[in-house]
Amino acid sequence: MLNVSNLSVAFNNRVIVDNLSFTVPTGETLAITGPSGIGKTTLLHAICGIIRTTHGTIHIDNVDISALPTHKRGIGLVSQTGDLFPTMTVSQNIEFGLRIAKISKTDRTSRVSELLEMVNLAHLAHRNVAELSGGEARRIALARALAPRPQVLLLDEPLSGLDQETHKSLMSDLARVLKQTTTTALLVTHDQIEADFLANMTFVLPRT
Amino acid sequence: MEKHHLVSKTKVILIAPVVFLSVFFVVPVANALLRFFRFSEFSNVLGNQSLRGVAWFSLWQAILSTLATLAIGLPVTWALSRFTFRGSRIARGILTAPFVLPAVVVAAGVLAISDSRGVAPIIWAHVVFNVSVILRIVGPRWTMVNLRLEHAAATLGARPSRTFTLVVLPQISDAVISAATLVFIYCFTSFGVIAILGGVSRRTLESEICTQAVRLGNTATATALAVVQAIIIGAVFFITRRSSRSQSTSLQVSSVQPLQTKPTHRATPLIITVTAIIIVASPLLATVYRSLVVNSQFSFSAWRTIFSGSLPALSVSPQSVITTSLVFAIAAALICVPLALLVAISSAPRALFSLPLIVSAATLGIGLIISFNRSPFSWRSERWFIPVIHAVIALPLVIRALEPAVKAIPASLRNASATLGASPFTTWHRVELPLLKPALLRATGLSMAVSLGEFGATSFLSRSGSTTLPIAIAQLLGRPGAATQQAGFALAALMVLVTVGVMSRA
Numbered sequence: 001m002l003n004v005s006n007l008s009v010a011f012n013n014r015v016i017v018d019n020l021s022f023t024v025p026t027g028e029t030l031a032i033t034g035p036s037g038i039g040k041t042t043l044l045h046a047i048c049g050i051i052r053t054t055h056g057t058i059h060i061d062n063v064d065i066s067a068l069p070t071h072k073r074g075i076g077l078v079s080q081t082g083d084l085f086p087t088m089t090v091s092q093n094i095e096f097g098l099r100i101a102k103i104s105k106t107d108r109t110s111r112v113s114e115l116l117e118m119v120n121l122a123h124l125a126h127r128n129v130a131e132l133s134g135g136e137a138r139r140i141a142l143a144r145a146l147a148p149r150p151q152v153l154l155l156d157e158p159l160s161g162l163d164q165e166t167h168k169s170l171m172s173d174l175a176r177v178l179k180q181t182t183t184t185a186l187l188v189t190h191d192q193i194e195a196d197f198l199a200n201m202t203f204v205l206p207r208t
Numbered sequence: 209m210e211k212h213h214l215v216s217k218t219k220v221i222l223i224a225p226v227v228f229l230s231v232f233f234v235v236p237v238a239n240a241l242l243r244f245f246r247f248s249e250f251s252n253v254l255g256n257q258s259l260r261g262v263a264w265f266s267l268w269q270a271i272l273s274t275l276a277t278l279a280i281g282l283p284v285t286w287a288l289s290r291f292t293f294r295g296s297r298i299a300r301g302i303l304t305a306p307f308v309l310p311a312v313v314v315a316a317g318v319l320a321i322s323d324s325r326g327v328a329p330i331i332w333a334h335v336v337f338n339v340s341v342i343l344r345i346v347g348p349r350w351t352m353v354n355l356r357l358e359h360a361a362a363t364l365g366a367r368p369s370r371t372f373t374l375v376v377l378p379q380i381s382d383a384v385i386s387a388a389t390l391v392f393i394y395c396f397t398s399f400g401v402i403a404i405l406g407g408v409s410r411r412t413l414e415s416e417i418c419t420q421a422v423r424l425g426n427t428a429t430a431t432a433l434a435v436v437q438a439i440i441i442g443a444v445f446f447i448t449r450r451s452s453r454s455q456s457t458s459l460q461v462s463s464v465q466p467l468q469t470k471p472t473h474r475a476t477p478l479i480i481t482v483t484a485i486i487i488v489a490s491p492l493l494a495t496v497y498r499s500l501v502v503n504s505q506f507s508f509s510a511w512r513t514i515f516s517g518s519l520p521a522l523s524v525s526p527q528s529v530i531t532t533s534l535v536f537a538i539a540a541a542l543i544c545v546p547l548a549l550l551v552a553i554s555s556a557p558r559a560l561f562s563l564p565l566i567v568s569a570a571t572l573g574i575g576l577i578i579s580f581n582r583s584p585f586s587w588r589s590e591r592w593f594i595p596v597i598h599a600v601i602a603l604p605l606v607i608r609a610l611e612p613a614v615k616a617i618p619a620s621l622r623n624a625s626a627t628l629g630a631s632p633f634t635t636w637h638r639v640e641l642p643l644l645k646p647a648l649l650r651a652t653g654l655s656m657a658v659s660l661g662e663f664g665a666t667s668f669l670s671r672s673g674s675t676t677l678p679i680a681i682a683q684l685l686g687r688p689g690a691a692t693q694q695a696g697f698a699l700a701a702l703m704v705l706v707t708v709g710v711m712s713r714a
Contacts, residue, residue, distance in 0.1 A: 050359045070362035071371075077363040083356040087378035096374070097364030148365055 001026045002047075002152045002184055007056030009039070009046045016042045019055070022203055024152070026061075027182040031199035033189055038205050040188040041080075044154045047186070048075040060151050071100075076150030080157045082141035084129040090116075090140050091125045097148035115143035118177055135166035142174065146181060153178075155187040159194055171197055221554045225547040225603075229560065232600045236575030237567055243578065244431035253432040259416065263436060266412040269327060270396035273334035277391050280335055281342030282384070284484035287477035288343065289350035299481045300343065302489050307340035308654065309492070309707050310661030311400025312678040316685055316700040317491025318405060320498040325407035333401045336488050338391040345390070349383035350376075389448040393441055397568040400663040403682050413437040417570040418667060427574060434571040441566055492704050499698035502690050510691070510698035519695055521687045524675055526699065533660055533677040537710075539595035540602060540659035541652045547599070548606035548651060549644075552614045558607070565604045569664025572597070577668050591674050594666060598659035605658060606651045613647030653710050660707055677703050 002024040009017040016039040024030040032040055045051045047058055049070035057066045065073045084093050091112050098108045116122040119139040124132065132140065138158055145153060158174065159167050175198050178185055189195050195202045253259050288300050306314055311333075318333045319325070353376055361371040377384075399414040406415065413433050421430035499510050513519060514526040522529065551561055564572070576597065580587040587593045617640055625635040663678040675683075677699055684696030 045359075048359075048363050050362070069367075070359070071365050071367050073363075074365075075363060077360065079356055079360065081356065083354065083360045085357055085360075085375055087375075096361070096366075100365040100370060144360075144364070150363075154363075 001059075001061055002186065003059040003062075004047065005057045005059070007043070007046060007058065008054045009042055009051065010054045017046065018206075020205075021056075024184055024186055026184050028201070029178055029185040029187055029199040031187045031189060031195035031202045032205055033192060033195050033202060034205035034207075036190060038207060040190075040205055041156055043205070044077065044156050044186065044188055047152075048077050048154055049073050074148075074151045076145035076148070076153045078138070078141050078145045078153070078155050078158045080160055082137040084132070084137055084140060084144070086129060088129065089125070090121070090127045090129060090132070093129060093140060094144045094147050096144065101148055111147060115147055118146075118180070119143045119173065133166075134162055135170055138162070138170060139173070142177065146177070146183065151184065153183045153185040155185055157189055158187075159189070159191070174198060221550050222556050225551050225561070228543075228547055229563075229600065229603065232576075232596055233564055233567075233572065234560075236579040237572060238575075239579045240427075240431055240571070240575040241435070244428045244574075245435060246428060246432070249428045249432040250435060253429060253436060259429075259433065262411050262416045262433075263413055263440075265410065266396055266414070266437075267440070269330060269334075269410075269412070270392050270398075272327075273331045273338070273395040274388055274392045276331050277335050277338040277342060277395075278384075278388060280484055280487055281339040281387075282346065283480045284339065285343050285346045285350055287480045289347050290355075291477040293478055296481070299485060302485055304340040304343055305708050306336050306488060306492070307338075307344070308657035308661065309337070310663060310678045310681075310703055311337065311398070312404055312663055312681045312685075313495065313661070313700045313703045313707075314491060315401040315404035316681060316697060317493075317495045317704075319685065320494035320697060321491055325405050326410065329405045330398070330401055330410065332487075333405060333491070334391075334395045334398065336491055337401075338394060339484060339488055341391050341394070342384075342387045345387035346380060346383045349380045353379045385448050389444060392444060393566075396441065396444075397437065397570075397664075399568075399570060399667075400661075400678060400682070403663070404685055414568050414570045414664065417568070417574065418664075421570075421574045421577070422668060427578065430570075430574050434568070434574060437568060438566075438571065441568075445566065495697050495700040495704060499694060499701045502694045507694075510694040513691075513695050514698050514702065519684070519692065521684055521689075521692045521695075522675065522680055524673065526680070526695065529675050529677055529680045529699070530702070532674060534706075536595040536598060536674075536676060537656040537659040539592070540598035541655040543596060544599035544602045544606050544655040545648060545651050548603055548610055548655075549648070551603075551607045552610040561607055562604050564601050569601065569662070570668070572600070573665045573668030576665065588669055589671055594669055594674055594676070595659060597665050597669065598662050599655070601662055601665060602655040602658035606655050609651045609654050610644070610647050613644055617643055656710050657707050660703065660710070 004023070005021050007017060007020045008015065020043065022030065032043065034040055042051065046053045049065075049068065053066065057064055059065065060074065065075075084090075085096065088096065094112045094115055095108050098111060103111070112125070113122065116125055119142060121136060121139055121143075124136060124140075129137065129140070142158065155174075159171055162170060171194060178198065187195065187199055189198075192202075284303065288296055288303075314336050315329075315333045318329045318336070322329045322332070357375050358371050361375045362368075366374065396412070397414045398412055399418065402410060402412050402415045406412070411419070413436065417430045417433050417437070420426040420433065500506060500508065502510075514530070516527070518525045551558075576593075577588050579585070580593070621639055621643075622635055625639045626632075630638065660676075661678055662676070663682070666676055666679060667682075681696050681699050681703070684692050684699065687693075
């Protein structure tokens with residue numbers, strides 16, 4: 001369970017997120033919607049520790065993670081652009097978090113295969129990430145984020161900028177994967193259809 | 209037809225720079241090698257314990273200098289590429305300025321602080337110079353590494369050190385290798401720094417080539433040493449290019465990703481930057497201090513001397529030296545910048561034009577004194593010859609300064625101009641040239657700075673009437689006497705001010 005209490009974020013004396021509180025029950029997905037520039041991505045970055053909060057706490061399963069650095073929070077992130085590591089292959093990207101966690105080579109290989117199957121891209125295992133299409137890159141980014149089994153998965157507009165057909169197929173795959181893995185997820189989107197399709201509940205971020 | 213037309217155009221454009229470089233660089237260097245290189249002399253050099261010691265010293269001091277430069281340069285490159293803070297632009301300016309400062313000036317600055325000669329001051333001087341090489345080459349690449357990739361690595365559990373080694377380093381390694389190679393070569397062929405800080409016992413191959421050729425008249429030994437030096441430089445280039453190629457296969461993605469917002473207000477980058485500035489700038493400030501203080505007494509006498517007096521240690525007046533240097537710098541820029549522009553706008557391979565970077569100034573110096581000493585080509589004593597050679601040495605750097613600006617002009621502008629009825633010349637003159645103006649000014653500043661600071665080749669050609677500032681500084685600092693030394697520091701301080709002034713206006 002993810003619990004955010006009285007969270008505030010400010011840059012240069014400008015409040016971006018103001019005193020926000022919400023809870024995402026274990027295995028469920030909360031969609032956060034709102035227009036561009038309202039602070040949705042900032043909120044996700046604050047939750048995973050990329051940016052500092054000015055006030056408030058973040059708990060996962062009643063453990064306060066507010067003071068932990070990003071790499072110790074156990075929170076996965078899928079960004080708008082995928083952000084795959086350009087010097088690594090598809091498999092190496094997915095394997096990255098498992099290597100960091102010192103998982104054995106055999107277990108890593110089996111987990112990578114399992115995730116590639118899950119996102120229907122097993123044939124691209126050794127492909128250079130520069131050769132992937134937009135939709136393929138998003139699927140690999142999702143597989144990479146899921147690989148270390150994060151306690152919470154943050155999805156930052158994971159379907160934006162895709163053509164209609166890819167958007168539709170990736171949306172149904174994402175719904176399937178979230179259900180299959182029973183991951184607690186926080187989805188940020190400005191698309192109400194996406195929010196209704198993928199999430200159990202929706203929260204509209206208020207303007208500060 | 210289109211392709212044929214382009215090829216012909218490229219060939220015509222390149223006639224002037226190719227002829228220029230051939231006459232004043234390729235022919236003299238080839239001439240030196242063909243006339244004086246003997247295998248017997250080569251084996252004599254290799255068998256000579258003293259000369260082997262010189263080669264060994266050149267090598268290890270260059271390796272040590274490169275490592276020290278990376279140790280100072282990489283952290284500050286990280287700080288200035290990844291963070292913005294108050295004064296970060298000024299800090300970048302201070303740290304990059306020494307690259308165009310004359311080696312003898314930097315060496316004079318280190319001498320002003322350490323008051324001793326030897327390995328440690330030599331390495332310090334090399335660091336002062338070359339931190340800017342790391343900043344200039346690695347900095348732009350580091351800026352392009354997407355910050356979001358580092359965030360992604362952190363959300364996957366990687367601590368900052370692992371993120372650096374697994375995600376960042378693979379993306380910047382080819383730039384680090386390129387920069388380290390250049391730093392190594394600059395340190396390996398160091399001449400001005402060794403002339404001032406080496407004392408009698410520390411000599412590099414470069415300084416030994418000059419000693420053998422000019423002082424001892426032993427051109428065959430000097431040529432053999434130049435070949436040994438070229439073989440080592442060639443080997444380093446070969447190894448690092450192979451390594452760099454294997455590293456840069458999948459960097460296209462990072463190069464097109466946008467720059468991220470930089471975090472602000474962090475103490476670590478600030479501390480790193482201030483430390484680097486102290487290491488780099490303190491020798492330069494020390495030249496000013498030593499020019500004003502002698503025997504604990506504050507005095508403007510050295511400055512009065514260089515602007516209106518004379519010095520027994522110099523055969524010409526300091527004012528004449530200053531004028532000569534400025535005239536040479538302007539003349540060199542007038543020759544170099546148009547030629548570099550021609551190369552930059554052509555699509556020709558750059559290998560030929562990079563040669564002056566690889567072949568050391570002393571090797572070129574030998575070629576010049578033996579190739580241009582007979583009628584009708586007895587030019588080695590002519591005053592105009594020195595700025596011409598300065599233009600040769602500045603050419604590869606000035607081409608590199610212009611190229612990005614030329615490439616940045618979108619083809620669509622040319623097409624738009626052509627569809628509006630403009631001829632290729634009109635398009636060039638009215639559309640492209642105005643866009644290149646800032647780059648041309650920078651290139652002119654760079655060319656002037658290279659000319660002002662050139663020491664290696666000039667020391668082969670300089671006569672009493674054509675003494676340049678770096679030659680005069682080396683002469684003054686190499687002689688005893690407080691007043692003479694103080695005048696040397698005053699000239700060095702003047703060069704710091706002139707070079708920084710020229711570069712900041714460019």
